[in-house]
Amino acid sequence: QKEVEQNSGPLSVPEGAIASLNCTYSDRGSQSFFWYRQYSGKSPELIMFIYSNGDKEDGRFTAQLNKASQYVSLLIRDSQPSDSATYLCAVTRSTGKLIFGQGTTLQVKP
Amino acid sequence: EAEVAQSPRYKITEKSQAVAFWCDPISGHATLYWYRQILGQGPELLVQFQDESVVDDSQLPKDRFSAERLKGVDSTLKIQPAELGDSAMYLCASSPQGAQNTGELFFGEGSRLTVL
Numbered sequence: 001q002k003e004v005e006q007n008s009g010p011l012s013v014p015e016g017a018i019a020s021l022n023c024t025y026s027d028r029g030s031q032s033f034f035w036y037r038q039y040s041g042k043s044p045e046l047i048m049f050i051y052s053n054g055d056k057e058d059g060r061f062t063a064q065l066n067k068a069s070q071y072v073s074l075l076i077r078d079s080q081p082s083d084s085a086t087y088l089c090a091v092t093r094s095t096g097k098l099i100f101g102q103g104t105t106l107q108v109k110p
Numbered sequence: 111e112a113e114v115a116q117s118p119r120y121k122i123t124e125k126s127q128a129v130a131f132w133c134d135p136i137s138g139h140a141t142l143y144w145y146r147q148i149l150g151q152g153p154e155l156l157v158q159f160q161d162e163s164v165v166d167d168s169q170l171p172k173d174r175f176s177a178e179r180l181k182g183v184d185s186t187l188k189i190q191p192a193e194l195g196d197s198a199m200y201l202c203a204s205s206p207q208g209a210q211n212t213g214e215l216f217f218g219e220g221s222r223l224t225v226l
Binding site: 042 | 152154
């Protein structure tokens with residue numbers, strides 16, 4: 001079992017729809033959770049972080065965390081073609097090490 | 111805007127040859143990371159420096175890989191000898207403090223290695 005698991009996709013949604021990206025993790029002691037976006041051929045960039053159970057909203061992005069279920073998600077409202085990218089979930093282990101999932105590729109079709 | 115500088119952007123080499131990558135982090139960032147990203151996978155941490163000290167190199171294949179950050183600023187990652195399986199993107203990242211505090215890593219553009 002991988003420490004951070006994501007469905008590799010691709011996840012395809014029409015423009016204007018809500019895209020839902022999911023991530024599970026295995027270390028119950030994990031405290032910090034992050035979503036990075038990576039465009040093809042580019043390096044990752046941080047778009048959201050969440051530390052507490054519940055929802056955190058930033059513009060069109062909402063991160064959701066459920067520590068009991070060891071589950072993190074990212075919702076993108078009003079998806080745009082420019083949102084097409086790979087989304088990497090990253091989790092800080094109880095030891096402090098940041099572990100990345102394999103990423104989910106999102107395709108937003110006009 | 112401050113950026114993490116990496117070179118070379120692309121490197122093609124034959125197996126058994128030596129290869130080196132260089133990284134200059136954002137000024138003032140004490141923590142520097144080298145990640146390897148194989149196509150279709152997430153980044154995997156190879157080594158983490160806090161200033162000039164190695165904090166984590168548990169996933170660094172030490173028989174062929176070495177990394178240094180002598181003055182606590184720029185860093186070099188070396189592979190000798192290169193193997194076919196080393197073909198990947200090598201990403202350098204920096205942060206003002208450890209990832210366990212903010213998780214906000216600033217990545218360079220990466221060095222893509224192809225081993226023939």
